[in-house]
Amino acid sequence: MMKKPFAITLDVGSSLANHTGSWRTERPVYLDRLPPCNNACPAGEDIQGWLFHAESGDYEQSWRSLVENNPLPAVMGRVCYHPCEGACNRGQIDSPVGINSVERFLGDEAIKRGWKFEPPAKQSGKQVLVVGAGPSGLSAAYQLARMGHKVTIHEAGPLSGGMMRFGIPKYRLPRDVLDAEVQRIVELGVTIKYDTKVTDILESMKTGKFDAAFLAVGAHIGKRTYIPAGDSAKILDAVSVLRSMEGEDQPMLGRRVIVYGGGNTALDVARTAKRLGATEAIIVYRRNRERMPAHDFEVEEALQEGVMIKWLSTIKQAGDSSIMVEKMALDDKGWPQPTGEFETLEADSVVLALGQDVDLSLLDAVPGLEIKDGVVQVSKNMMTSHAGIFAGGDMVPSERTVTVAIGHGKKAARNIDAWLRGASHEPAPKHEVAGFDKLNPWYYSDAPKTVRPVLDIIRRQSTFEEVVGGLDETNALYEARRCLSCGNCFECDNCYGVCPDNAVIKLGPGKRFEFNYDYCKGCGICVSECPCGAIKMVPEQI
Amino acid sequence: MDQTVKFYQTGTFTVGNRLLSEENRSVQANMQRTNSLNSGHRACQGCGEALGARYAIDAAMNASNNQLIAANATGCLEVFSTPYPETSWQIPWIHSLFGNTAAVATGIAAALKVKGRRDVRVVAQGGDGGTTDIGFGCLSGMFERNDDVLYICYDNEAYMNTGVQRSSATPPAARTATTMPVGPEPGNVFGQGKSVPLIAMAHGIPYVATATVADLRDLEAKVKHAMSLNGARYIHIFVPCPLGWGAASHDTIRLARLARESGLFPVFEAEFGEVKSVSKIRHRVPVEEYLKPQRRFAHLFGKNPAFETIARIQATADRNIRKFGLLEEAVS
Ligand SMILES: Cc1cc2nc3c(=O)[nH]c(=O)nc-3n(C[C@H](O)[C@H](O)[C@H](O)COP(=O)(O)OP(=O)(O)OC[C@H]3O[C@@H](n4cnc5c(N)ncnc54)[C@H](O)[C@@H]3O)c2cc1C
Ligand SMILES: Cc1ncc(C[n+]2csc(CCOP(=O)(O)OP(=O)(O)O)c2C)c(N)n1
Ligand code: SF4
Ligand SMILES: [Mg+2]
Numbered sequence: 001m002m003k004k005p006f007a008i009t010l011d012v013g014s015s016l017a018n019h020t021g022s023w024r025t026e027r028p029v030y031l032d033r034l035p036p037c038n039n040a041c042p043a044g045e046d047i048q049g050w051l052f053h054a055e056s057g058d059y060e061q062s063w064r065s066l067v068e069n070n071p072l073p074a075v076m077g078r079v080c081y082h083p084c085e086g087a088c089n090r091g092q093i094d095s096p097v098g099i100n101s102v103e104r105f106l107g108d109e110a111i112k113r114g115w116k117f118e119p120p121a122k123q124s125g126k127q128v129l130v131v132g133a134g135p136s137g138l139s140a141a142y143q144l145a146r147m148g149h150k151v152t153i154h155e156a157g158p159l160s161g162g163m164m165r166f167g168i169p170k171y172r173l174p175r176d177v178l179d180a181e182v183q184r185i186v187e188l189g190v191t192i193k194y195d196t197k198v199t200d201i202l203e204s205m206k207t208g209k210f211d212a213a214f215l216a217v218g219a220h221i222g223k224r225t226y227i228p229a230g231d232s233a234k235i236l237d238a239v240s241v242l243r244s245m246e247g248e249d250q251p252m253l254g255r256r257v258i259v260y261g262g263g264n265t266a267l268d269v270a271r272t273a274k275r276l277g278a279t280e281a282i283i284v285y286r287r288n289r290e291r292m293p294a295h296d297f298e299v300e301e302a303l304q305e306g307v308m309i310k311w312l313s314t315i316k317q318a319g320d321s322s323i324m325v326e327k328m329a330l331d332d333k334g335w336p337q338p339t340g341e342f343e344t345l346e347a348d349s350v351v352l353a354l355g356q357d358v359d360l361s362l363l364d365a366v367p368g369l370e371i372k373d374g375v376v377q378v379s380k381n382m383m384t385s386h387a388g389i390f391a392g393g394d395m396v397p398s399e400r401t402v403t404v405a406i407g408h409g410k411k412a413a414r415n416i417d418a419w420l421r422g423a424s425h426e427p428a429p430k431h432e433v434a435g436f437d438k439l440n441p442w443y444y445s446d447a448p449k450t451v452r453p454v455l456d457i458i459r460r461q462s463t464f465e466e467v468v469g470g471l472d473e474t475n476a477l478y479e480a481r482r483c484l485s486c487g488n489c490f491e492c493d494n495c496y497g498v499c500p501d502n503a504v505i506k507l508g509p510g511k512r513f514e515f516n517y518d519y520c521k522g523c524g525i526c527v528s529e530c531p532c533g534a535i536k537m538v539p540e541q542i
Numbered sequence: 543m544d545q546t547v548k549f550y551q552t553g554t555f556t557v558g559n560r561l562l563s564e565e566n567r568s569v570q571a572n573m574q575r576t577n578s579l580n581s582g583h584r585a586c587q588g589c590g591e592a593l594g595a596r597y598a599i600d601a602a603m604n605a606s607n608n609q610l611i612a613a614n615a616t617g618c619l620e621v622f623s624t625p626y627p628e629t630s631w632q633i634p635w636i637h638s639l640f641g642n643t644a645a646v647a648t649g650i651a652a653a654l655k656v657k658g659r660r661d662v663r664v665v666a667q668g669g670d671g672g673t674t675d676i677g678f679g680c681l682s683g684m685f686e687r688n689d690d691v692l693y694i695c696y697d698n699e700a701y702m703n704t705g706v707q708r709s710s711a712t713p714p715a716a717r718t719a720t721t722m723p724v725g726p727e728p729g730n731v732f733g734q735g736k737s738v739p740l741i742a743m744a745h746g747i748p749y750v751a752t753a754t755v756a757d758l759r760d761l762e763a764k765v766k767h768a769m770s771l772n773g774a775r776y777i778h779i780f781v782p783c784p785l786g787w788g789a790a791s792h793d794t795i796r797l798a799r800l801a802r803e804s805g806l807f808p809v810f811e812a813e814f815g816e817v818k819s820v821s822k823i824r825h826r827v828p829v830e831e832y833l834k835p836q837r838r839f840a841h842l843f844g845k846n847p848a849f850e851t852i853a854r855i856q857a858t859a860d861r862n863i864r865k866f867g868l869l870e871e872a873v874s
Pocket of ligand 3: 035036037047048087088089090096097099482483484485486
């Protein structure tokens with residue numbers, strides 16, 4: 001024994017010998033909860049995940065993380081109806097994170113900087129046929145190519161994009177943006193054969209020696225309705241009008257254009273008519289604004305551009321320079337009922353925007369397919385009842401949006417890949433959702449949403465220039481940093497700091513933290529003070 | 543919107559922030575922080591005092607190049623950290639008596655001066671009982687002589703170590719083991735007690751500050767600034783006590799935050815007797831929000847709430863808000 005100072009008889013010991021963790025009845029554990037934005041994204045994007053990289057200004061990493069799930073961010077940053085923002089927890093503090101605008105910034109940045117997709121490590125030797133180069137077909141082709149399969153797209157038309165090109169007008173989606181993102185998929189090794197309409201899928205698969213097929217032919221046949229009309233009445237359908245916008249000859253609609261329908265397509269046609277020089281573009285819709293399927297922001301933009309909307313009206317008759325509409329009244333179920341009141345509107349043309357049907361003729365020769373309400377039924381792995389033939393997008397039962405179509409393409413690709421290997425794809429179980437009640441919002445700085453610049457109204461009425469502008473670097477960074485990182489550790493060091501027992505071990509940048517259960521007494525302060533809800537208490541097994 | 547200000551997601555509200563540059567990060571966020579008060583101490587679950595002491599002493603160590611000696615009054619902090627011969631302290635540390643820690647620190651400072659060790663700095667620390675009651679004479683003397691000591695009081699508003707007896711820092715209406723348990727007005731009486739920060743200011747010493755465990759960055763900045771000065775300095779840190787207050791162990795920081803946001807605990811700093819800055823209230827809350835989660839105030843709520851008493855406590859908060867200008871609008 002060492003010689004001790006005066007009046008000291010025992011060696012000094014450290015309290016580390018005292019394992020206070022044994023007092024615990026509950027223990028904190030780290031977890032990743034599912035952010036509400038991710039949960040709401042039909043394309044299954046890991047939004048919080050890519051925002052995390054954008055927050056530190058690493059836009060390339062952010063973009064790479066984004067394109068894991070969606071190869072068309074510049075397109076989606078323009079046309080997606082962003083259900084993510086509707087679900088965003090930040091909406092309960094000030095306003096939702098402008099996810100869509102950051103996505104667009106990343107997409108545009110990737111085009112500007114020429115970022116490419118990583119080619120697959122090795123080839124599988126399998127061949128997959130994709131029918132249709134719309135968003136769903138492109139998404140599936142991209143995912144399959146990354147898994148090493150050889151993919152060929154057969155596209156009936158002369159150009160890629162499907163409804164993204166032949167439906168969505170240029171003022172919402174400039175074509176150079178679409179072209180750049182499709183080109184990147186082609187450079188990954190996807191072959192697109194244009195002007196190649198598939199008329200018999202089994203035949204095409206056999207001739208091309210394909211091991212599997214993904215069908216994404218969309219819904220392109222404009223629905224018609226019976227309207228008694230004079231011989232010279234000009235009645236067109238919305239899809240054809242928008243499609244002809246892509247050709248040499250612009251459609252002749254006249255000065256007074258009536259659009260019949262209440263969906264986004266009706267708005268796109270009316271806004272297009274305005275830009276083509278119509279003095280009046282009037283939408284005739286049988287119900288009221290609350291019941292209109294079109295999105296509010298699009299209605300707002302159309303009204304600003306001078307589009308008029310005749311609510312609660314149906315077209316009874318069409319003549320060569322006028323139409324007759326009947327006023328409707330909603331019954332208690334919200335359905336329109338005729339009132340017997342009529343009105344005449346001047347009209348040079350009537351455009352029907354009543355929805356689209358699917359042309360399923362390529363499946364005529366396939367036995368045993370289940371078709372209901374004009375769409376092909378698929379199982380939860382996106383396969384039709386014919387083995388090896390999968391389908392997605394507008395031709396299967398679902399909401400018809402680009403985002404859903406992209407999600408279907410990804411999901412189908414994963415299942416096709418598994419099917420080709422004789423396996424089945426089991427999606428990872430969903431984590432519990434990080435609701436607002438799981439957060440400690442105190443810790444987030446106050447920061448209202450950045451508003452995207454909007455094209456001057458005069459230019460919007462007369463040109464096809466893009467209406468909504470993008471964010472610049474500072475705005476995008478600001479917007480990304482508004483993210484609360486719901487349910488996922490963003491390394492704010494709070495747990496490491498607030499533990500009165502130093503029972504949190506910091507593992508270093510990017511490595512997050514670990515509990516030292518030798519000393520954790522289970523007070524739960526780390527859980528309460530974690531801003532983003534990435535820790536929870538679980539009962540100790542005693 | 544013209545966005546010129548830089549925005550860092552959580553700014554300095556959180557302990558760390560990967561988006562800030564190294565020099566703008568907190569001492570507590572550092573992987574190599576000293577952990578002056580080490581694991582294995584015997585403080586209760588969720589102890590605010592243990593947390594506040596590590597925050598403060600780590601910051602003082604950082605500011606003094608790890609050349610620090612602490613004197614520590616009797617009280618929870620001393621008892622839970624150092625049951626002889628074991629200790630949680632990773633710094634030279636001396637246990638004084640309950641009431642003389644300021645004097646012991648004065649002695650250490652005098653000895654260092656004699657030895658010419660200007661590099662070694664001295665802190666004294668104690669609970670509210672050891673500071674505002676029994677140690678008050680020694681403390682006042684230390685101030686008056688302007689001894690080169692930073693005195694840190696960890697205020698948990700009662701004598702916790704001996705079983706929650708009332709101190710002169712116990713707030714009105716709070717129940718303790720030595721206040722009226724029942725009757726028309728249980729709990730501590732109104733109109734007694736004292737504010738040692740204001741009394742310290744009356745001594746005209748170089749630096750006086752208050753802080754809470756709910757705002758680490760503010761606490762660290764104050765300790766750092768205090769360590770850059772010489773002479774007598776005083777920091778009064780508000781540290782909730784789950785056991786003594788009858789609060790959930792996970793609510794320690796939340797309660798400190800609510801004390802500040804309600805105006806009941808004003809956070810400010812003063813130099814030579816003059817208030818230099820106050821921490822503004824960010825999201826003002828009524829005092830009920832702070833009082834309700836604590837069992838020591840339970841008699842104010844329940845079936846027949848003591849509206850009048852709550853109103854008196856609210857009036858105290860309002861007075862603090864006026865007096866210190868705790869609201870943003872109050873800036874002239
Ligand atoms: C006017 C309009 C505006 C819209 N705006 C939006 C919007 O802003 N946001 C949004 O999310 N969604 C919008 N949508 C919906 C969206 O465009 C569709 O849901 C989406 O494009 C569907 O994708 P898809 O891949 O299933 O089909 P499509 O995009 O329709 O693509 C199908 C492709 O298959 C090709 N094809 C068809 N038959 C064959 C065949 N037999 N052989 C070979 N190729 C074939 C077609 O030529 C086409 O290229 C809009 C739709 C319209 C009509
Ligand atoms: C002269 C003297 N009287 C009484 C005691 C018993 N005693 C030890 S600690 C303590 C209370 C400490 O209260 P406080 O200073 O507020 O510190 P806390 O325990 O609350 O942190 C008392 C009364 C003592 N040690 N010495
Ligand atoms: S705050 Fe971030 S993680 Fe949370 S929902 Fe909004 S975008 Fe997603
Ligand atoms: Mg005390």
